[in-house]
Amino acid sequence: MRDLLTAIALLLVIEGALYALFPQPMKRALLSVIGQSEGLLRGAGLAAACLGVGLVWFLRHH
Template structure:
């Protein structure tokens, strides 16, 4: 459980730094995301999750 909470905290730190460092770039990225179809977003999300699982497997394995 502590690993999960540490990972969640790290996500918040990284997101916070991105919003602080490049707010205009994130706004542009959000605008592009709003124009994408739900299917495209779903594939992108599943791909990111799959890459994350693979990286965890490499790191923790």
Template sequence: MIDFVTALGLVLVIEGVLYALLPGGMKTIMRGALETPDQTLRVTGLVVAALGLIIVWIIRG
């Protein structure tokens, strides 16, 4: 559980830094996401989640 909370905290740090350093770029990315079809976002999300799982599995293994 501690690893999960640590990972969640790291995600928040990375997102916070992106919003602080590149607010205009993040707005552009959000506009692009709104224009992207749901199916594309869904598949991309699943691929990224699987990649993250593989990375964690390799690092922890």
């Protein structure tokens, strides 16, 4: 549970830093997401989740 909370905290740090440092590009990125299909967003989200799981597994076992 501690690792999960640490991961969530790091996610908030990174996302917060992106919005603080690059507000206009982040707004443009969010607007571009609106025009994407749900299938594309689901596929990209699934790919990112799988990549994240694989990376965590690799880092924990090597």
